[in-house]
Amino acid sequence: MSESNRSGINEFIKNIINLPRSSSDSFLRGGLPVSDRSRAAVSANNFFLHIQGAKTHINTLRPTYTFGLGLISLYLLLITIVSGVLLMIYYSPSTESAYNTVKDINFVVFGGRLLRNIHKWAGEGMIIAVLLHMARVFYTSAYKQGREFNWVIGIVLLVLTFVLNFTGYLLPWDQLAYWALVIGSNIAQSPKELTDIFGVTKFFDIGGFQKELFLGGLSPGAATLIRVYLLHIMVLPIALFIFLGVHFWRIRKDGGLAVPETFAPTPKEQRFLSDAGQKEELFAPTKTYGLMAIVPDRTPAVDHNDVENTMMSWPHLLRAEVAVFMLCLAGVVVYSFFIDAPLKELANPLIPENPAKAPWYFLGLQELVSYSAFMGGVGLPTVALLGLALIPFLDREKQYVGIWFSNRQGRRVALASLIVGAAVLIGMLAFTVNFGWFRNWWPDIPQLIIVAINPGTLWVGFVMTWSLGVIHLSGSTRMGAIALFTLFLISYLIFTYVGTELRGPNWEFFWSKSQWPVH
Amino acid sequence: MLEGTFFKKWISRRDFLGLASLGAVVLSSFTALAGILRLTKPNVYYEESKKFKIGKPDNFPVGLVKNLEDQKIFIFSGSDGLHAISKICTHLGCLVALTDTGFQCPCHGSKYNRQGKVIAGPAPRPLPWLEISQDVDGTLVVDAAKEIKAGTIFKV
Numbered sequence: 001m002s003e004s005n006r007s008g009i010n011e012f013i014k015n016i017i018n019l020p021r022s023s024s025d026s027f028l029r030g031g032l033p034v035s036d037r038s039r040a041a042v043s044a045n046n047f048f049l050h051i052q053g054a055k056t057h058i059n060t061l062r063p064t065y066t067f068g069l070g071l072i073s074l075y076l077l078l079i080t081i082v083s084g085v086l087l088m089i090y091y092s093p094s095t096e097s098a099y100n101t102v103k104d105i106n107f108v109v110f111g112g113r114l115l116r117n118i119h120k121w122a123g124e125g126m127i128i129a130v131l132l133h134m135a136r137v138f139y140t141s142a143y144k145q146g147r148e149f150n151w152v153i154g155i156v157l158l159v160l161t162f163v164l165n166f167t168g169y170l171l172p173w174d175q176l177a178y179w180a181l182v183i184g185s186n187i188a189q190s191p192k193e194l195t196d197i198f199g200v201t202k203f204f205d206i207g208g209f210q211k212e213l214f215l216g217g218l219s220p221g222a223a224t225l226i227r228v229y230l231l232h233i234m235v236l237p238i239a240l241f242i243f244l245g246v247h248f249w250r251i252r253k254d255g256g257l258a259v260p261e262t263f264a265p266t267p268k269e270q271r272f273l274s275d276a277g278q279k280e281e282l283f284a285p286t287k288t289y290g291l292m293a294i295v296p297d298r299t300p301a302v303d304h305n306d307v308e309n310t311m312m313s314w315p316h317l318l319r320a321e322v323a324v325f326m327l328c329l330a331g332v333v334v335y336s337f338f339i340d341a342p343l344k345e346l347a348n349p350l351i352p353e354n355p356a357k358a359p360w361y362f363l364g365l366q367e368l369v370s371y372s373a374f375m376g377g378v379g380l381p382t383v384a385l386l387g388l389a390l391i392p393f394l395d396r397e398k399q400y401v402g403i404w405f406s407n408r409q410g411r412r413v414a415l416a417s418l419i420v421g422a423a424v425l426i427g428m429l430a431f432t433v434n435f436g437w438f439r440n441w442w443p444d445i446p447q448l449i450i451v452a453i454n455p456g457t458l459w460v461g462f463v464m465t466w467s468l469g470v471i472h473l474s475g476s477t478r479m480g481a482i483a484l485f486t487l488f489l490i491s492y493l494i495f496t497y498v499g500t501e502l503r504g505p506n507w508e509f510f511w512s513k514s515q516w517p518v519h
Numbered sequence: 520m521l522e523g524t525f526f527k528k529w530i531s532r533r534d535f536l537g538l539a540s541l542g543a544v545v546l547s548s549f550t551a552l553a554g555i556l557r558l559t560k561p562n563v564y565y566e567e568s569k570k571f572k573i574g575k576p577d578n579f580p581v582g583l584v585k586n587l588e589d590q591k592i593f594i595f596s597g598s599d600g601l602h603a604i605s606k607i608c609t610h611l612g613c614l615v616a617l618t619d620t621g622f623q624c625p626c627h628g629s630k631y632n633r634q635g636k637v638i639a640g641p642a643p644r645p646l647p648w649l650e651i652s653q654d655v656d657g658t659l660v661v662d663a664a665k666e667i668k669a670g671t672i673f674k675v
Contacts, residue, residue: 179613182611182613183626186611190611196644212560216559217564218566219566350588350591350614352613352626353625354625355625356613366627372643373643376641439637443636443639447644450641450643451643507627507628
């Protein structure tokens, strides 16, 4: 009896001693991997790791191919989620207390100001990261060969990023928030400009409907703040998660990131490749498949696996991901430590800010809106987003996937579009600033003409003409797409710069903020 | 029997039932969506009345320009009577300021003359002239929800 008793206790003590080991083994299903085979098993068996493949193509891991921009967008999103949930502990979405609770967060709550800054800057950082990510995907032709759908999902995610930032900007209920709401809700109402011209507003007031839907009333107030709050913390994040899920799932299903057909590893990269013996073991067929049907056309996931040039995701991809995350977090925290998120006076419906400026990422739009509310706020953004979404369906050339700027011609088209586009746009803006527009010359001009012909629509006309011209001259739709996208980027940049830096009180032109008149 | 053959030629029973059920799905989804959208539109707005008293006519001597901040209107008193002009810019809803020649919007640079007519900037419509009436006790009432023809003067 004493014999068996002792051995039972021994066993128990041994189990306690082995607890760290056995729990980590159960977490990883079989302990830390030692061979490529077990590394692959970890990737496949772990819930979080199985989102990515067991092996990753070397091209995907080249920092100069992706610049980690998709990852950065994701990590900034994670940072906003955590910081946002923490902010919700103190924030209260009512017009009486919203401003005070934000002030509390800024000045009373432990770490509150840093937290709010982190939330704000990570959110705005997402805009930059998502735009750059889109540019990377575009210029490397990674929207082709089965990835067209994911490009469109990406456009949806871009829009959600913008709207999430905008709704977040409204929550503090300060002067910035209030007047952004006034302007935003009137942009929602701006189709009225068109229905008024055609005299059908009485029967079909889509503008008024949108405004009331957004405001929950006729002017911004308590009902509005609740709606905006609900959008910001619930509706939009859920939509974002769903589309993000589809986005990631499609990356896997579309065969990972795009890889150029001419890919060859550099000598330095060679040593990371799995050696031949292990390859045998790793890719020995362990499953059998029934042939269900023969489907015509290519499937990117199978076609271009290029198994030879892959590396184990554990640890190579994982290490890169953790490194990017640490850099992201450090960047956001350091920036937030030094730079405060703005908070103006309490919302005052009687005194508009002068100038009443939107957050910087919308100031390009605000410049467009200052020509025509409907065109700048609704018409042209819709055209731009549609144009971006249609790119993969209008450019179906299959070459140069995964190669920056396709080829020498592509680089030249991009550079030429950049220079000519910037010159034309700056010239046009300089003209508008100096000489005004139609109404300054002919005060009685019908509104329809101003809606149809203003610097914004003329610019879009130029972009289309230039891109079609490039397609005509080069005989390649890809070159046209490069021209179009480059012009889109440059116009976002220039319009945003003009709206942010060069517009002052009464939306008049100033070379710098120091020249603004003092009131 | 006649009907049977007609329908048989036109569409098979299987297709008819399939299409009908598809139609039912679409119809009920859209009805539900319409209901959800309708729910978001409040039946009652808890907002201040758009109609307000501005005092007796004696408070408005000829030549006076009164800036009613809370109501967001300007009252102009001329030799022939009164008129009220809304301060809300027709472009994107900021509040215009009074200048020597008319009105100026701080947000996107719209300019109006004294009659509220757009002379520069993106505003699509002139500033609305608002209806003035007189209550039984003699006080003047402005209805900011009622736009009237520009140039209509209220004679006291």
